[in-house]
Amino acid sequence: MINFIVxxxxxxxxxxxxxxxxxxxxxxxxxxxCAINLRMLPNVRLNLMLVILAIILxxxxxxxxxxxxxxxxxxxxxxxxxxxxxxxxxLWALFATTLNGYLSWINRYPLIGVLGGVVFGPLAYxxxxxxxxxxxxxxxxAWLYLGLSWGIAILLLLTMNRQWxxxxxxx
Numbered sequence: 001m002i003n004f005i006v007x008x009x010x011x012x013x014x015x016x017x018x019x020x021x022x023x024x025x026x027x028x029x030x031x032x033x034c035a036i037n038l039r040m041l042p043n044v045r046l047n048l049m050l051v052i053l054a055i056i057l058x059x060x061x062x063x064x065x066x067x068x069x070x071x072x073x074x075x076x077x078x079x080x081x082x083x084x085x086x087x088x089x090x091l092w093a094l095f096a097t098t099l100n101g102y103l104s105w106i107n108r109y110p111l112i113g114v115l116g117g118v119v120f121g122p123l124a125y126x127x128x129x130x131x132x133x134x135x136x137x138x139x140x141x142a143w144l145y146l147g148l149s150w151g152i153a154i155l156l157l158l159t160m161n162r163q164w165x166x167x168x169x170x171x
Contacts, residue, residue: 003101010094014087019132030090037097050096058092061149070142072135114151121150
């Protein structure tokens with residue numbers, strides 16, 4: 001339950017920080033929330049590996065959406081405009097800390113996890129837009145891209161969680 005509360009706090013901190021041009025404060029709070037969740041999870045090494053993978057996925061997928069003009073983020077400072085903002089990468093990292101926390105059950109049901117990503121990934125972006133962190137999500141193609149990219153990302157994260165977890169448990 002604490003994992004969920006920390007995630008929600010970090011999500012709102014990042015979104016509201018970005019919406020109000022307080023990116024640094026939002027990012028700091030997201031990093032703090034990641035650290036809190038990582039500290040509470042068993043197997044910190046596995047979860048840290050998932051966080052790094054999630055950041056890479058977020059950088060690639062959200063930067064692609066940005067450069068294809070599918071998403072327009074509220075302006076970000078101190079970061080190249082062609083890359084997804086740091087606050088959203090922080091959210092990808094924070095999401096990874098839930099895979100062995102309050103969302104651990106989806107590891108047993110990866111298809112439900114993928115379908116959840118397809119549906120709830122885009123809804124999180126819609127919420128971010130409604131709260132002012134995202135200026136525009138351009139049409140059906142953007143929504144399809146977000147759903148597909150989140151479905152694939154969750155499948156990859158769950159697969160690597162299982163494989164890395166098995167390897168780390170053998171040692």
